[in-house]
Amino acid sequence: xxxxxxxxxxxxxxxxxxxxxxxxxxxxxxxxxxxxxxxxxxxxxxxxxxxxxxxxxxxxxxxxxxxxxxxxxxxxxxxxxxxxxxxxxxxxxxxxxxxxxxxxxxxxxxxxxxxxxxxxxxxxxxxxxxxxxxxxxxxxxxxxxxxxxxxxxxxxxxxxxxxxxxxxxxxxxxxxxxxxxxxxxxxxxxxxxxxxxxxxxxxxxxxxxxxxxxxxxxxxxxxxxxxxxxxxxxxxxxxxxxxxxxxxxxxxxxxxxxxxxxxxxxxxxxxxxxxxxxxxxxxxxxxxxxxx
Numbered sequence: 428x429x430x431x432x433x434x435x436x437x438x439x440x441x442x443x444x445x446x447x448x449x450x451x452x453x454x455x456x457x458x459x460x461x462x463x464x465x466x467x468x469x470x471x472x473x474x475x476x477x478x479x480x481x482x483x484x485x486x487x488x489x490x491x492x493x494x495x496x497x498x499x500x501x502x503x504x505x506x507x508x509x510x511x512x513x514x515x516x517x518x519x520x521x522x523x524x525x526x527x528x529x530x531x532x533x534x535x536x537x538x539x540x541x542x543x544x545x546x547x548x549x550x551x552x553x554x555x556x557x558x559x560x561x562x563x564x565x566x567x568x569x570x571x572x573x574x575x576x577x578x579x580x581x582x583x584x585x586x587x588x589x590x591x592x593x594x595x596x597x598x599x600x601x602x603x604x605x606x607x608x609x610x611x612x613x614x615x616x617x618x619x620x621x622x623x624x625x626x627x628x629x630x631x632x633x634x635x636x637x638x639x640x641x642x643x644x645x646x647x648x649x650x651x652x653x654x655x656x657x658x659x660x661x662x663x664x665x666x667x668x669x670x671x672x673x674x675x676x677x678x679x680x681x682x683x684x685x686x687x688x689x690x691x692x693x694x695x696x697x698x699x700x701x702x703x704x705x706x707x708x709x710x711x712x713x714x715x716x717x718x719x
Contacts (some may be wrong), residue, residue: 491595494516494702496520502530510541521551522553524555551599551600552625560578564628591622602674639651657675671687672702
């Protein structure tokens with residue numbers, strides 16, 4: 428998430444219905460079936476995007492290795508480089524696939540489509556993806572009001588996303604978790620609670636502190652939740668008792684510490700940084716010149 432572009436007015440509550448005929452209301456049980464760890468089987472709809480029909484159980488954690496990338500924000504070349512690097516391994520994207528100050532709508536759609544179609548990709552929710560749910564848990568700036576196709580795609584594929592994931596001992600979320608959220612628990616338990624809280628919103632309209640927007644991002648909460656934690660201003664409360672991988676706070680290059688790696692380098696459009704958990708190192712890949 429670009430701090431300079433998206434910081435202001437990001438906690439403004441959303442009250443007006445965008446598409447009244449599609450508003451699912453606070454109780455979604457009639458449309459969805461709440462089961463922890465659900466991931467939609469890939470099935471292409473008329474839009475060319477997978478639609479969540481079939482369902483399989485997919486655990487919210489894996490013991491093996493994975494490749495991780497930070498915020499995408501519509502950069503097709505980053506998605507391609509990410510998926511092509513060690514393509515037989517699991518790939519985890521840390522959220523924020525949409526809402527770009529640089530990328531047009533069609534490139535945002537293409538980058539998201541590539542991820543949704545990938546059999547190796549795990550997609551985490553980012554704050555710029557969540558606010559296309561109907562209704563959203565919050566609304567932040569950057570929302571593309573006229574592009575209702577984004578809401579349709581996110582709604583149709585909501586089971587393709589998770590709020591938290593654990594791989595190779597690393598807790599993966601969009602923005603990172605403070606001690607307020609982790610409660611001193613191990614990573615698997617934290618991820619389980621976060622995903623249960625996400626399901627509580629999706630299927631029962633119950634809002635949890637995982638959605639909190641802290642005062643560091645012009646919100647009302649003391650600290651941001653796992654979609655809004657600000658590394659620059661709330662680092663003191665980041666739980667360093669567990670290993671964490673996250674994005675959200677925009678950086679020139681990944682910030683690598685003993686217990687966390689911050690991966691959002693969205694403003695760098697010439698290279699992509701990946702984290703390889705097997706090698707335990709950040710990998711830098713050049714991107715092709717899209718204007719050549």
